[in-house]
Amino acid sequence: MRKLILGAALAASLLLNGGMPGHAVAAGPTPAPPNAYLYIGFPNNNQVLPAGKPIKVWFGLRGMGVAPRGVTFPNSGHHHLLIDTDLPPMDKEIPNDRNHLHFGAGETETTIELPPGKHTLQLLMADDKHIPHNPPIYSRKITIYVK
Protein backbone atom coordinates (compact mmCIF):
# COMPACT_ATOMS: atom_id res chain seq x y z
CA MET A 1 0.00 0.00 0.00
CA ARG A 2 2.75 2.43 0.96
CA LYS A 3 4.67 1.42 -2.14
CA LEU A 4 1.61 2.09 -4.26
CA ILE A 5 1.19 5.62 -2.85
CA LEU A 6 4.85 6.37 -3.42
CA GLY A 7 4.55 5.11 -6.96
CA ALA A 8 1.47 7.22 -7.58
CA ALA A 9 3.21 10.31 -6.17
CA LEU A 10 6.23 9.68 -8.38
CA ALA A 11 4.05 9.23 -11.44
CA ALA A 12 2.15 12.44 -10.66
CA SER A 13 5.36 14.41 -10.25
CA LEU A 14 6.68 13.01 -13.50
CA LEU A 15 3.47 13.96 -15.28
CA LEU A 16 3.49 17.48 -13.83
CA ASN A 17 7.08 18.01 -14.92
CA GLY A 18 6.50 16.69 -18.39
CA GLY A 19 8.51 13.58 -17.67
CA MET A 20 11.71 15.49 -17.01
CA PRO A 21 11.79 16.61 -13.35
CA GLY A 22 13.58 19.92 -12.95
CA HIS A 23 14.21 20.41 -16.70
CA ALA A 24 11.66 22.66 -18.33
CA VAL A 25 12.08 22.66 -22.13
CA ALA A 26 13.01 26.13 -23.29
CA ALA A 27 10.99 27.29 -26.28
CA GLY A 28 9.23 30.35 -27.58
CA PRO A 29 5.52 31.10 -27.20
CA THR A 30 4.49 30.38 -30.82
CA PRO A 31 3.46 26.79 -31.56
CA ALA A 32 4.89 24.93 -34.55
CA PRO A 33 3.56 21.71 -36.10
CA PRO A 34 5.43 18.81 -34.49
CA ASN A 35 6.07 17.29 -37.93
CA ALA A 36 7.64 20.43 -39.42
CA TYR A 37 10.95 19.61 -41.05
CA LEU A 38 13.68 22.13 -41.76
CA TYR A 39 16.77 21.25 -43.76
CA ILE A 40 19.48 22.75 -45.93
CA GLY A 41 18.63 21.76 -49.52
CA PHE A 42 22.10 22.71 -50.65
CA PRO A 43 25.00 22.75 -50.15
CA ASN A 44 25.31 19.14 -48.99
CA ASN A 45 26.96 18.01 -45.78
CA ASN A 46 30.74 17.74 -46.18
CA GLN A 47 30.63 19.42 -49.59
CA VAL A 48 33.81 21.12 -50.78
CA LEU A 49 33.16 24.49 -52.39
CA PRO A 50 35.50 26.76 -54.35
CA ALA A 51 36.85 29.78 -52.46
CA GLY A 52 36.07 33.25 -53.77
CA LYS A 53 32.74 32.23 -55.24
CA PRO A 54 29.37 33.02 -53.66
CA ILE A 55 27.80 29.95 -52.07
CA LYS A 56 24.13 29.42 -52.72
CA VAL A 57 22.13 28.12 -49.78
CA TRP A 58 18.62 26.82 -50.29
CA PHE A 59 16.29 26.61 -47.30
CA GLY A 60 14.13 23.48 -47.27
CA LEU A 61 10.97 23.49 -45.19
CA ARG A 62 8.19 20.90 -45.01
CA GLY A 63 4.98 20.89 -43.02
CA MET A 64 5.18 24.63 -42.40
CA GLY A 65 5.11 27.91 -44.34
CA VAL A 66 7.23 31.02 -44.70
CA ALA A 67 6.03 34.45 -43.62
CA PRO A 68 8.00 37.69 -43.31
CA ARG A 69 8.87 39.07 -39.86
CA GLY A 70 5.99 40.75 -38.08
CA VAL A 71 3.42 38.52 -39.81
CA THR A 72 1.40 36.30 -37.50
CA PHE A 73 0.04 33.45 -39.59
CA PRO A 74 -0.53 29.94 -38.18
CA ASN A 75 2.28 27.44 -38.76
CA SER A 76 4.64 29.92 -40.37
CA GLY A 77 7.94 31.57 -39.59
CA HIS A 78 11.02 33.00 -41.23
CA HIS A 79 14.41 31.48 -41.82
CA HIS A 80 17.64 32.18 -39.93
CA LEU A 81 20.96 30.85 -41.13
CA LEU A 82 23.47 30.10 -38.40
CA ILE A 83 27.06 30.19 -39.61
CA ASP A 84 29.92 28.76 -37.55
CA THR A 85 27.92 28.83 -34.33
CA ASP A 86 25.78 26.62 -32.09
CA LEU A 87 22.06 27.01 -31.55
CA PRO A 88 21.18 30.13 -29.54
CA PRO A 89 18.78 30.02 -26.54
CA MET A 90 15.44 28.70 -27.78
CA ASP A 91 13.28 31.08 -25.75
CA LYS A 92 14.90 34.38 -26.75
CA GLU A 93 15.17 36.53 -29.87
CA ILE A 94 17.73 35.07 -32.24
CA PRO A 95 20.83 37.32 -32.29
CA ASN A 96 21.29 39.38 -35.43
CA ASP A 97 24.95 39.36 -36.46
CA ARG A 98 27.43 37.81 -38.90
CA ASN A 99 26.83 34.38 -37.43
CA HIS A 100 23.03 34.64 -37.36
CA LEU A 101 21.58 35.85 -40.65
CA HIS A 102 17.90 36.83 -40.60
CA PHE A 103 15.64 36.41 -43.60
CA GLY A 104 12.78 38.56 -42.45
CA ALA A 105 11.55 39.38 -45.95
CA GLY A 106 10.43 35.78 -46.46
CA GLU A 107 13.49 34.73 -48.47
CA THR A 108 13.86 31.01 -49.11
CA GLU A 109 17.43 31.04 -50.39
CA THR A 110 20.53 33.20 -50.20
CA THR A 111 24.12 33.46 -51.35
CA ILE A 112 26.92 33.83 -48.83
CA GLU A 113 30.66 34.25 -49.06
CA LEU A 114 32.93 32.48 -46.63
CA PRO A 115 36.70 32.55 -46.18
CA PRO A 116 38.64 29.36 -46.94
CA GLY A 117 38.38 26.70 -44.25
CA LYS A 118 35.87 24.55 -42.47
CA HIS A 119 32.46 26.07 -41.77
CA THR A 120 29.16 24.98 -40.30
CA LEU A 121 25.68 25.93 -41.47
CA GLN A 122 22.39 25.38 -39.67
CA LEU A 123 18.88 26.71 -40.16
CA LEU A 124 16.55 27.84 -37.39
CA MET A 125 13.00 29.07 -37.86
CA ALA A 126 11.59 31.90 -35.79
CA ASP A 127 8.20 33.49 -35.31
CA ASP A 128 7.07 37.02 -36.15
CA LYS A 129 9.20 38.31 -33.26
CA HIS A 130 12.40 36.37 -34.16
CA ILE A 131 11.88 33.89 -31.30
CA PRO A 132 12.11 30.15 -32.07
CA HIS A 133 8.88 28.14 -32.06
CA ASN A 134 7.60 25.50 -29.65
CA PRO A 135 8.87 22.93 -30.47
CA PRO A 136 11.87 24.75 -31.97
CA ILE A 137 12.30 24.02 -35.68
CA TYR A 138 15.93 23.71 -36.68
CA SER A 139 17.90 21.76 -39.25
CA ARG A 140 20.80 19.39 -38.87
CA LYS A 141 24.07 21.30 -38.65
CA ILE A 142 26.13 20.64 -41.75
CA THR A 143 29.84 21.13 -42.38
CA ILE A 144 31.25 22.53 -45.60
CA TYR A 145 34.81 23.09 -46.73
CA VAL A 146 35.79 26.19 -48.68
CA LYS A 147 39.09 25.91 -50.53
Place this chain on the structure above:
Amino acid sequence: MHRRTVLGTVAAALLAPLPSISFSTPAPPNAEVYIIWPPDGAVIDGGKFWVRMGLRNMGVAPKGVDMPNVGHHHLLIDTDLPPMDKEIPNDRNHLHFGAGETEARIELPPGKHTLQLLLGDANHKPHDPPVYSKKITITVR
Protein backbone atom coordinates in the same frame (compact mmCIF):
# COMPACT_ATOMS: atom_id res chain seq x y z
CA MET B 1 5.77 72.10 -88.35
CA HIS B 2 2.41 72.97 -86.87
CA ARG B 3 0.94 69.78 -88.26
CA ARG B 4 3.74 67.75 -86.75
CA THR B 5 3.07 69.25 -83.31
CA VAL B 6 -0.60 68.33 -83.56
CA LEU B 7 0.31 64.82 -84.62
CA GLY B 8 2.74 64.60 -81.73
CA THR B 9 0.05 65.66 -79.27
CA VAL B 10 -2.34 63.06 -80.62
CA ALA B 11 0.34 60.39 -80.39
CA ALA B 12 1.16 61.41 -76.81
CA ALA B 13 -2.51 61.20 -75.88
CA LEU B 14 -2.76 57.74 -77.38
CA LEU B 15 0.38 56.57 -75.62
CA ALA B 16 -0.68 57.92 -72.23
CA PRO B 17 -1.53 55.09 -69.83
CA LEU B 18 -5.19 54.24 -69.82
CA PRO B 19 -6.93 54.33 -66.48
CA SER B 20 -6.95 50.73 -65.35
CA ILE B 21 -9.57 49.21 -63.13
CA SER B 22 -7.37 46.82 -61.22
CA PHE B 23 -3.80 47.54 -60.24
CA SER B 24 -1.27 44.76 -60.16
CA THR B 25 1.15 44.43 -57.27
CA PRO B 26 4.64 45.41 -58.42
CA ALA B 27 7.41 42.80 -58.37
CA PRO B 28 11.16 43.46 -58.53
CA PRO B 29 12.19 43.18 -62.21
CA ASN B 30 14.96 40.72 -61.29
CA ALA B 31 12.66 38.41 -59.31
CA GLU B 32 12.88 34.83 -60.49
CA VAL B 33 10.81 31.82 -59.58
CA TYR B 34 12.04 28.37 -60.58
CA ILE B 35 11.49 24.69 -59.94
CA ILE B 36 14.47 23.32 -58.01
CA TRP B 37 13.19 19.75 -58.14
CA PRO B 38 12.23 17.84 -60.22
CA PRO B 39 14.56 18.82 -63.08
CA ASP B 40 13.21 19.27 -66.59
CA GLY B 41 12.92 15.88 -68.29
CA ALA B 42 12.93 13.90 -65.04
CA VAL B 43 11.48 10.41 -65.07
CA ILE B 44 9.77 9.62 -61.78
CA ASP B 45 8.81 6.14 -60.66
CA GLY B 46 5.59 5.81 -58.74
CA GLY B 47 4.24 9.30 -59.30
CA LYS B 48 4.50 10.62 -55.74
CA PHE B 49 7.12 13.28 -55.30
CA TRP B 50 8.10 16.55 -53.64
CA VAL B 51 8.26 19.71 -55.71
CA ARG B 52 10.80 22.20 -54.37
CA MET B 53 9.97 25.78 -55.22
CA GLY B 54 12.78 28.30 -55.64
CA LEU B 55 12.50 32.08 -55.50
CA ARG B 56 15.20 34.70 -55.97
CA ASN B 57 15.16 38.41 -55.18
CA MET B 58 11.75 38.22 -53.60
CA GLY B 59 10.18 36.72 -50.48
CA VAL B 60 7.39 34.32 -49.61
CA ALA B 61 4.36 35.43 -47.60
CA PRO B 62 1.05 33.71 -46.96
CA LYS B 63 -2.07 34.84 -48.81
CA GLY B 64 -3.58 38.06 -47.56
CA VAL B 65 -0.21 39.51 -46.51
CA ASP B 66 0.20 42.84 -48.26
CA MET B 67 3.91 43.66 -48.09
CA PRO B 68 6.35 44.85 -50.75
CA ASN B 69 8.20 42.25 -52.82
CA VAL B 70 6.45 39.15 -51.53
CA GLY B 71 4.04 36.60 -52.96
CA HIS B 72 3.01 32.99 -52.64
CA HIS B 73 3.63 30.04 -54.91
CA HIS B 74 1.15 28.50 -57.34
CA LEU B 75 1.99 25.27 -59.10
CA LEU B 76 0.46 24.87 -62.55
CA ILE B 77 0.10 21.24 -63.57
CA ASP B 78 -0.62 20.25 -67.18
CA THR B 79 -1.87 23.70 -68.10
CA ASP B 80 -0.73 26.94 -69.69
CA LEU B 81 -0.34 30.25 -67.88
CA PRO B 82 -3.69 31.74 -66.85
CA PRO B 83 -4.61 35.40 -67.59
CA MET B 84 -2.10 37.68 -65.88
CA ASP B 85 -4.65 40.26 -64.76
CA LYS B 86 -7.03 37.95 -62.91
CA GLU B 87 -7.05 35.77 -59.83
CA ILE B 88 -5.25 32.50 -60.50
CA PRO B 89 -7.84 29.69 -60.73
CA ASN B 90 -7.96 27.30 -57.80
CA ASP B 91 -8.37 23.74 -59.07
CA ARG B 92 -6.49 20.50 -59.75
CA ASN B 93 -4.36 22.21 -62.37
CA HIS B 94 -3.60 25.29 -60.29
CA LEU B 95 -2.43 24.46 -56.77
CA HIS B 96 -2.26 27.37 -54.33
CA PHE B 97 0.26 27.53 -51.53
CA GLY B 98 -1.35 30.27 -49.52
CA ALA B 99 0.22 29.21 -46.23
CA GLY B 100 3.68 30.20 -47.48
CA GLU B 101 4.76 26.67 -48.37
CA THR B 102 7.94 26.28 -50.40
CA GLU B 103 7.58 22.55 -51.06
CA ALA B 104 4.66 20.40 -52.08
CA ARG B 105 4.02 16.68 -52.08
CA ILE B 106 2.09 15.83 -55.23
CA GLU B 107 0.93 12.68 -56.94
CA LEU B 108 0.41 12.33 -60.70
CA PRO B 109 -0.76 9.42 -62.85
CA PRO B 110 1.65 7.71 -65.26
CA GLY B 111 2.45 9.70 -68.39
CA LYS B 112 3.90 13.04 -69.42
CA HIS B 113 3.13 16.09 -67.32
CA THR B 114 4.08 19.73 -67.27
CA LEU B 115 4.89 21.79 -64.19
CA GLN B 116 5.23 25.55 -63.96
CA LEU B 117 5.35 27.99 -61.05
CA LEU B 118 3.53 31.31 -60.95
CA LEU B 119 3.73 33.72 -58.06
CA GLY B 120 0.54 35.38 -56.84
CA ASP B 121 0.11 38.44 -54.63
CA ALA B 122 -1.95 38.79 -51.45
CA ASN B 123 -5.11 38.39 -53.56
CA HIS B 124 -3.84 35.48 -55.72
CA LYS B 125 -3.20 37.73 -58.71
CA PRO B 126 0.08 37.65 -60.65
CA HIS B 127 2.46 40.56 -60.11
CA ASP B 128 3.57 43.25 -62.52
CA PRO B 129 5.78 42.06 -64.14
CA PRO B 130 4.41 38.54 -63.64
CA VAL B 131 6.86 36.19 -61.94
CA TYR B 132 6.69 32.70 -63.42
CA SER B 133 9.09 29.85 -64.06
CA LYS B 134 10.03 27.92 -67.14
CA LYS B 135 7.50 25.20 -67.84
CA ILE B 136 9.14 21.82 -67.37
CA THR B 137 8.07 18.39 -68.56
CA ILE B 138 8.34 15.27 -66.46
CA THR B 139 7.38 11.66 -67.06
CA VAL B 140 5.74 9.49 -64.45
CA ARG B 141 6.02 5.74 -64.96
